[in-house]
Amino acid sequence: MHARAVVATTTALLGTATLLVPAPQARAGSAQPTVIAHRGASAYAPENTLEAVDKAAELGIDWVENDVQRTKDGELVVVHDDNLRRTTDAEEVFPDRAPWKVKDFTAAEIARLDAGSWFGPAYADARVPTLKRYMGRVELHHQKLLLEIKNPELYPGIEQETLKVLDNEGWLDGPHLESRLIVQSFSADSVRTVHELKPAVKTGLLGTPAVADLDGYAAFTDQINPSYGSVSPGYVASVHAVAGAHGKPLEVFTWTVNDAGTAQLVAGYGVDGIITNTPDVVRDALPAG
Numbered sequence: 001m002h003a004r005a006v007v008a009t010t011t012a013l014l015g016t017a018t019l020l021v022p023a024p025q026a027r028a029g030s031a032q033p034t035v036i037a038h039r040g041a042s043a044y045a046p047e048n049t050l051e052a053v054d055k056a057a058e059l060g061i062d063w064v065e066n067d068v069q070r071t072k073d074g075e076l077v078v079v080h081d082d083n084l085r086r087t088t089d090a091e092e093v094f095p096d097r098a099p100w101k102v103k104d105f106t107a108a109e110i111a112r113l114d115a116g117s118w119f120g121p122a123y124a125d126a127r128v129p130t131l132k133r134y135m136g137r138v139e140l141h142h143q144k145l146l147l148e149i150k151n152p153e154l155y156p157g158i159e160q161e162t163l164k165v166l167d168n169e170g171w172l173d174g175p176h177l178e179s180r181l182i183v184q185s186f187s188a189d190s191v192r193t194v195h196e197l198k199p200a201v202k203t204g205l206l207g208t209p210a211v212a213d214l215d216g217y218a219a220f221t222d223q224i225n226p227s228y229g230s231v232s233p234g235y236v237a238s239v240h241a242v243a244g245a246h247g248k249p250l251e252v253f254t255w256t257v258n259d260a261g262t263a264q265l266v267a268g269y270g271v272d273g274i275i276t277n278t279p280d281v282v283r284d285a286l287p288a289g
Contacts, residue, residue, distance in 0.1 A: 033266075034273035035283045036063040036146050038256050039080060043277040046119035047087065048078045049126040050137045057141035061279040064138060065146040068131055068162055070155040075107035076131035076165055079115075082151050088113035088128060103154055131162070135169040144180040145171075146253070146275070148206070152190040159193040163201070177201060184225060188217065195220035195245055203245065204253060211238045218242050218250055225253040225275075228266050236270045260285035 040052020041059055048066055056064050067080040083100045084090035090100045090113055097104065107130065116123025129137070138145050147166075152158050162183070166172050171181055177200050184204030185191050191203050204223035208230040217224070222244040226235075236252050244250040253273035257263050263274055263282040276282045 032286050032288065033271050034063055034253070035061060035279050035286075036065050036253065036273055036275045037061045037279040038065050038275045038277050039067065040064050041277070041279055043258065046116040046123050046126050048080055048128070049115055049123070050129050050134065051116065051123055051126050053134070053137045053141065053143070056279060057143060059280045061143075061283070063144045063146060063273075065148065065275055066134060067148045067150040068158070069102045069150050070158055070161070071102065071107045071110060072104055073106045073108075074161070076158070076161060077102065077107065077110060078129050078131055078134045080150065082154060084110070084113065084128075087118060088115045089117065131165050132169060135165065135171060139169070139171075146182045146184060146204070149183065149185040149187070149190050149194070152185060152187050159190055160197055163194065163198050172198065172201070182223065184223065192220040199245070204251075208235070211235070214239060214242045214250065218244050220245050221250070222246055222248070223251045223253055223272075225255065225273075228254045228257050228262060231266065231269055231271070233269045240270065257282060 037056035039047035040049065041055035041061065042052055045052040045055040053064055066078045068076050069079055069082065070076055079087065079102060081087065082102055084102060084105065085100050093113060094100065110128050113128060114124055115128045116126025149158055149162060163172070166181070182202045182204050183194050184206055186206040188205060191205050194201055195203055203221045204225045205217055205221045206225045208226035209217055209224065214224065224239045231252070231254055239252050240249045242250045251272040253275055254266050254271045255275035257266060257274050257276050258278045258281065260281055263285040266274060267286055274282050
């Protein structure tokens with residue numbers, strides 16, 4: 001995930017928050033932060049593929065994160081970039097289709113692409129999965145999903161379409177809503193739309209909004225999910241002090257932490273979750289819950 005201008009990061013405000021709010025020694029309840037495999041276990045398998053989900057399961061990681069976008073013919077697919085160049089062979093298969101935007105290709109065309117060889121020859125058979133197939137693999141492993149609606153400004157109506165797929169796959173029932181699903185985005189408007197369409201869904205806002213703005217976002221979100229470089233103990237405490245859309249303290253899932261030292265640092269800040277390409281490294285760096 002990459003920062004967006006949708007939610008501003010203001011260093012001065014973070015510094016003010018640190019001064020105003022006492023730094024916590026540990027997160028509420030002294031529980032270990034949740035470890036979330038970023039785009040699957042993406043340090044060990046090609047990102048956002050079924051193979052990355054499988055690897056996270058092999059490592060014993062319950063939560064996976066993914067990115068959802070829409071094809072030309074309306075299929076939801078799991079891919080991070082708004083174009084297909086970096087993680088597929090689209091340039092070779094479709095040399096005359098620059099700039100290879102996801103929205104300009106049909107689902108059938110994207111299904112032809114190799115989404116694994118860039119990572120390593122062992123993954124030459126990996127494909128860009130549809131959201132439906134991805135959900136099936138997550139369900140197969142009894143995992144939990146942090147789903148990011150990516151670039152929603154490019155795909156009007158993608159929030160409703162995403163919820164429809166989740167519903168069709170059985171992910172909007174009580175058990176999933178209670179503890180197995182979070183929908184997030186860098187777009188506050190997108191998060192608000194998800195909340196308005198399906199208020200029971202837990203949501204997260206990516207970025208580091210100013211402390212003064214937290215009350216406004218809390219009307220439709222349950223999490224504030226910043227990059228690890230933009231958080232402090234004071235900022236985390238300020239977020240926790242605000243009740244989210246479902247009446248519980250706002251949570252903080254921070255990203256993207258890939259080493260033991262940083263994992264221990266942000267855990268000490270009191271974050272509720274750590275999003276990582278190396279979920280085994282982060283998990284093993286944290287004290288037992």
